[in-house]
Amino acid sequence: MEEKFDLLPLLEYIPPSSLDYLEWVSVGMALKHEGYDFHDWDVWSQADSRYNAHEMESKWASLGHNGGQPVTGAFITMKAKENGWLSRQYEGDGMETFGWDDEISYERDYRFVDKAWVEGKEIQEPGDNWNPVEQLQTYIQTLFSNDDHIGYVVDSWQREDGKYSVRGSGVYTKTAEEILNDLEKYKDQKDLGWAVGDSKKEAGAWIRFNPLDGKGVKNENVTDFKFALVESDNMSLEKQNAIMRELELPIAALVYSGGKSVHAIVKVEAANYAEYQKRVEYLYKICNKNGLQVDSQNKNPSRLSRMPGVIRGEHKQFLIDTNIGKSSWEEWHEWIEDLNDDLPEFESLAGMFEEDPQLAPVLIDNVLRRGHKMLIAGPSKAGKSFALMEMSISIAEGLPWFGFNCERGKVLYINMELDRPSAYKRFKDIYQGMGIKPANIQNIHVWNMRGHSIPMDKLTPKLIRRAQKEKFDAVIIDPIYKVLTGSENDAEQMAKFTNNFDKVAAELGTSVIYCHHHSKGAQGGKSSMDRSSGSGVFARDPDAILDLIELEVTDSLRDMQGKRATANFYAEKIRDENPSYLNEIGQDDFLSAAEMRKHLAAALGDDRAWQISGFELGEVQKRVKLQTAWRLEGTLREFPKFEPVNLWFNYPLHVHDEVGVLKDLDYVGTDKPYNQRKAAVKSRDSAEKKAERKKKTTDELISAFSILDEGDGVVRIGKLESYFEKSRNTIKNWLKNQDVLMIDEEGFVSMRLELD
Structure with a gap:
């Protein structure tokens, strides 16, 4: 029996204090759904200050009885990954194992600060000579405009657990200018109570960091989504301070809360609430990935933060710093993306010259290397699937394919089109037709996907996850129209589509070989790389293109x-x-x-x-x-172009024309071979362009003659020189190459009249 994946170690990555109520309940529902008991949820929940032992058992009993969609262990793995858990744990054999419902993702890791190695940055609390009024003045001037309404709360009440919470909505009708005027009036008093009201020394006071409309304190009352709150209490104050600075968060104001955390008021500069939500999710993800586990209850734009300039218990709430890190959200976001990209570094060509770069091993001689990509294209009934199965057998057995030697290797054939019995019978027929024993048939693996087709961007991670342990030398996808994403005529969409082949090749170290169909119409007049249907991306992306075209x-x-x-x-x-x-x-x-x-x-x-x-x-x-006859042509990136290979397709095999009886045959539907038709088209195009140029010159000469003629029907050639700003020889050549105007020995130009 397969061993069940243990979710409990993942709970270490999910502090209950970082979750809102719904997320906390969802963890309980996931544990219950996956067979864990009440004790597991209860022990984990005790780390949160909101823990109430009297309510836990009744809450546990009610979980899962709402009749809705069950919450599974995938929710716990998701939250753990957000906080830095690695879903891929490496074992001694070098192979990766994957987490609960895990899929390989190509999202960037964004982890570049190791909190274990970050040295804490000390926070110096002000002495008795501090000026609380100046603290709040600086805070307001940094975050608000004069006409912004500011919300703050100084009143509080003590809960049963001894902690303090805000009482009511507080003040939200005053503008920044009004509050600053009051502060200035009582500046000498060095006591905020004169301007904003007295707060309990045990509780401190709170202020909202985004401007309001003066009518309320909910999210809908926020008028400008400028800032977000980053708060974490899972490490020392010094470490919090250091990591925030290491991340170069665009912090407008950094405030000590007077308790266990530092409050960073971070610039997000969102245009609206929807953008605010996206940016805060991104901000929190970056912090969590780098060890700063953010309290997710602080996501709301109307959230309260700690007001600098008041006493809270034994400490002061004070401004640590203002305007640190990057100057704006855009600058910080771009910096983060650049820091964490997965692009290779620049390399000096001089250094490379000193090396002897090891090229990827050849898989198909003079055609394809391991880890590279190949496209096989052709019309329907060309036997493309047979050709790919023949290739699979040739690679598995280490035999020639269409005259090209193959290195022996392991192949994954992804069958998107045939039902399972038909696919296996076809492989058996081909083996028998080739007259060889299946000595290395274990080298061929088939993934029968008929009836299970999904887009390539969804298939890619599943393929990589399943194929990692097998070490395939080639992955063959037959055909790609079954997994196509987007319009095949859209270059941008096809570039994204073919990028999936790069991911498969890079992650698995395998060659990726895929099959595509020709565009509609006669193909004989096109080069081999231009016959595939759809965008030109299919002609540029593969390292090798092999094209089958039928012969007459x-x-x-x-x-x-x-x-x-x-x-x-x-x-x-x-x-x-x-x-x-x-x-x-x-x-x-x-x-x-x-x-x-x-x-x-x-x-x-x-x-x-x-x-x-x-x-x-x-x-x-x-x-x-x-039987039909076919010509295999190639366009190669790594190898010289090969001579076309002529084949007979005699079900179920393509047989190489060793005798050479097919070499002089034309393509189906064409009168001449491609090179002759190409030369004829070029010659015709040249003659047509020459005639067009001649007509244009004649028209211009006649127009100039009519303008320069003073009524006697003749024009001095010098006037034509001046008119066109060309040399005499150029004008003479123009006149010589047309039949309407003529020039005499004395340099006069006249019009030739054709008499009936």
């Missing part, structure tokens, strides 16, 4: 192939039933159906020869009539 088999060639197949059929029958007779046959006779028919009669007797020549021979000749 002439009647005489098909007749010749029929006679050759008949001769071979007779020879095989003689080999099966009277092999010693083969020594009696001359070399030329093996090529003649008529002569081999005579030899069959001599070797087996007329009656036996007549029996053999019936049904079986008819089947051989039928297959000859049905």
Whole structure:
């Protein structure tokens, strides 16, 4: 039985104090759903100041009875990952194991501060000579404009657990200017109570860091989403201070709360509430990833923070610093992304010259290296799937494929189109048709995905996760239209689509080979790299493009192939039933159906020869009539271009044309081979452009003549020189190459009149 993944160690990454009520309940629901008991949830919850032992058992009993969608262990893994838990833990064998419901993600890690190695930055509390009024003045001037309404609370009440909470909504109708005027009036008193009211020394006071509309203190009353609160109490004050600075958070005001935490008022500068939510999620993610576990209850833009300039218990609430870190959200966000990108570093070419770079090993000789990408394209009924299965077998067994030697390796064939029995039968037929024993058939793995097709961006992480332990040398996807994401004619969407092949190749160290279809219409007039349907990305992305295009088999060639197949059929029958007779046959006779028919009669007797020549021979000749001819052309990035490979497709195999009877055949639907048609098109285009230029020059000359003619029907060539600002020789050449204007020996230009 498979061992169940243990969720309890993940709870160490999820301080209950960092969760809001709904998230705390969801952890309990997830534990209960996955079979854990009340004690596990209760012990974990005790770390939160909100813990109430009298309510826990009744709350546990009610979990999961609302009839809604169950909360599973995936919720706990998600929250743990947000706080730095690694879902991939490395074991001694070098292989990765994955967490509960985990999928490989290509989201950046964003972890670049190790809190264990960060030296704490001391916070110096002001002495008795501090000026509380100046503290609040600086805070307000830093965060608010004069006409902003500010919300603050000085009144509080003591709970049963001895802690203090705010009482009521406090003040929210005063503007920053009004409060600053009051502060200035009582500046000499050095007591905020004169301006904002007295607060309990045991409790301290609170202030909202975003401006309000003066009508209330809810999120909808926030008028400008400038700031967010970052607060954490899971480490020493000095470590909190240091990590916030290491992260270069764009902090407008850094305030000591008078308790266990530092409050960072961070610039998020959001245009609206929706953008505020996204930016705060991003901000909290970065902090959590780097060891600063943020209290998620502080996400609201109308949240209260600690007011600097008042006493709280034995400590002062005071401004530690203002305007530190990056100057704006945009600058900080760009810095974080740049710091944590996964792009390679610059390298000096001089340094590379001193090395002898090791190229990736070759998988298919003169075609494809391991870890590179290859596209096989062709029209329907070209036998592309057969070709890919033949390739799978050739790589698995270390045999030539279409005349190209293959290194032996392990292959994953992703079958998107055939049902499972058909796929396996086809592999068996090809093995038998190739006439080889499946000595290394264990090197071929098939992933039958018919009926389970999902877009490539969703398939990629699942493929990588499943294939990591197998160490495949090639992954073949047949065909890609089943996993296509976006429009195949959209270059941007196809670039994103093909990036998935890079991820598979990079993560698995495997070659990725995929199959695509031709665009509609005749393909003979195109180069091999331009025949694939859709965006030109398919012509630029792969390291190798192999393209199959059908050849027009002439009647005489098909007749010749029929006679050759008949001769071979007779020879095989003689080999099966009277092999010693083969020594009696001359070399030329093996090529003649008529002569081999005579030899069959001599070797087996007329009656036996007549029996053999019936049904079986008819089947051989039928297959000859049905076989098609194909030309494989390539466009390669790593290797020189190879000569086209001509093939017969005789179900279920493509057979290399060793004799060369196909080399002079044209493509289906074309009159001339590609190189001849290309030259003809180029010549035609050149003549048409030349005629267009000549007409344009003639029109310009006639126009100039009509303008410069003073009524006598002639124009001095010098005037044409000045008019066009060209040399005399240029004008003469223009006149020479048209039939309307002419020039005499004295340099006069006149119009030639055509008389009926």
